[in-house]
Amino acid sequence: MKRPHMNNILDPPPGDAKPSLDSGAFLDLKKKSLSGMVALFIRQVLVKLIFFGGNIVLARLLAPQIFGIYAIVNFVVTFFSTFGDVGIGAALIQKKGDLSREELSTTFWLQQMLVWSVVVVVMLAAPLALKVYSTLPPVGVWLIRAMALSFLFSSLKTIPAILMEREIDFNRIAWVDITENLAFQGVAITGAFLGWEAWSFVAAAVTRGFLGAVLIYAFSRWRPSFHYRFESVKGLVRFGLPYQGNQILNFIKDAVAPLFVGAYAGAAAVGYLNWARNIAYAPLIISETFGRVAFPAFSKLQDDKALLARTTEHSIKIMSLIMFPIMATMIALGPELIHVVYTDKWMPGIYAFYCYCIPPMVVSIASPLYSAIMAQGKPSILLIISSLFILFEWGLGVVSVVLLGFTGAAMTQLIIVPLFTYFYKWILQKNNINIKIFINVIYKIVAVLLSVCVVVYMKKIIVVNLMTLAIMSLVSIAIYLFAMLLMERASLLEFGEYFKKIREK
Structure with missing residues (x-):
């Protein structure tokens, strides 16, 4: 038969x-998609195994309230960070044809201007979180400010990661993600043993962001140039704004x-x-x-x-x-x-x-x-x-x-x-x-x-x-x-x- x-x-x-x-x-x-699926799936499995192992240890060491404090701090920073992008990343992936050096460089500097603006706002507005969350301890203000650094580091990875995704090349992305998550869990568990409580998570997030930025540039040949011409990315912004608007609304949802x-x-x-x-x-x-x-x-x-x-x-x-x-x-x-x-x-x-x-x-x-x-x-x-x-x-x-x-x-x-x-x-x-x-x-x-x-x-x-x-x-x-x-x-x-x-x- x-x-x-x-x-x-x-x-x-x-x-x-x-x-x-x-x-x-x-x-x-x-062929590329299957190879990408394999690399990314292996990455995801390893990341989740790392997460599960670390989460079990942390769940036994820390009280639910500590997890809640970190979740609130992370939410506050993530909320502001959604405004630090105009969705150009998705537009670059979706765009037909090759991407010019001018488009990539302009996108990078445009995002950095937005990101630094958001970080400044977070630093200034952090004390307002205590008025919204009555159970957030005073140290929460500094937890929020420290978390903003992890957002800053993560933004540096955008363009190299996009170029890899466009080529459906997830092998290098997988190595970066696995290393980042090992670092996060290692620092968080160490901090929990040392009695750092919520600072354990924040220190882990900052370490993850910094290490990820260093690694992805080590794996990528792309470097930002000093080209900036907004007209070159107007079409990308028109696609990206509704996409990012959708991301913001999903976040609020x-x-x-x-x-x-x-x-x-x-x-x-x-x-x-x-x-x-x-x-x-x-x-x-x-x-x-x-x-x-x-x-x-x-x-x-x-x-x-x-x-x-x-x-x-x-x-x-x-x-x-x-x-x-x-x-x-x-x-x-x-x-x-x-x-x-x-x-x-x-x-x-x-x-x-x-x-x-x-x-x-x-x-x-x-x-x-x-x-x-x-x-x-x-x-x-x-x-x-x-x-x-x-x-x-x-x-x-x-x-x-x-x-x-x-x-x-x-x-x-x-x-x-x-x-x-x-x-x-x-x-x-x-x-x-x-x-x-x-x-x-x-x-x-x-x-x-x-x-x-x-x-x-x-x-x-x-x-x-x-x-x-x-x-x-x-x-x-x-x-x-x-x-x-x-x-x-x-x-x-x-x-x-x-x-x-x-x-x-």
Whole structure:
């Protein structure tokens, strides 16, 4: 019997029309994308392993309130930093053709002018944070000012990183990211042992930013010149402003926890929410990896809507196949995971953890849709949608927190993320890019429900410790794979072939 054709994430499904791109260029794009996916995925896995290891140690050493103080400080600096960019980075990645030295140099100096302006504002405005957050200690002012340095260092990496991403060259980026995160966790854990409390995180963030800037210039041949002509980047700014506006609105949309919860319920509540979100959202390394590669790769397919649609569907199929069982296992074993690994002092965050575990499943669908929209060069549409959803996020979030406590902030994600996904699909459909979702996820949902039921039953008859926790996790994944083998064998074999290609790379 003839073996069915196997695809990678950029292949159209069998039977579809041939790519309209030059076949050699398309094959080269696929090769670069797969190589980039491998490098970036390995990077993401290593970074998350470093994060998990460090987070477990820090969670055992520090109180939830310390995590909350750092989250608030980081939010304040990040809020101001969103105004230190005009979205030109995304515009440079999306732009067709080569980038001139004048465009790159002008972009660099324009961003630096914005960044230094923001840093000055942060230094002056830091004391106002004490008026917003009653539980923030006086030292919070200096924590905020110190964190601004990490933003300054990080801005220096923008152009070299963009040039690497345009070439879908994530190998060097991966080394920078891994080294940065090792440095962050090493400094943070050392500081926690020495009793630095919140300063542990801030010192780690500044170290990470400085080291990252040094490394990326060591790996890159590009250096800023003294060229500056704003007219050369006007077109990029026109694309970048709505894109950055969308980023700012998304940031405001997600600010319910650090802003409102921090002011209303205190730093400890923010600590529980951030902890729950960080753990539950850890598997999103898959969608993050995909998104960083898919944006430049999909941008090269933007003129062929049929090919872009089939490629997006194929991406949804692959991503959901991976994401669904991971999140289902985390939900089924949530209390045991907290008790055994993080200790019971984090148990008040269990319901927030449950709520945060559902959205990553939906993101495995939304992420390819988002990348397809961005590849069309229409960020203004996302700007409008983000503006509308801020009303939902804050309206539902504030009411939920007041009525249900800090867990209410997590509960809103069960509504917001599916709504985003629906609107992304609607936007693509309006642009004659029709994406089928239901047929690509229904069997995975059935398999997930089956695996969860088995694990819940096992918990009733097994004493839970670190070893049995690992065993039940493996059993959950095994049941899911077996169910998928019975219901959707072709997809499982396809993923196996894809994984084989990644392993070879």
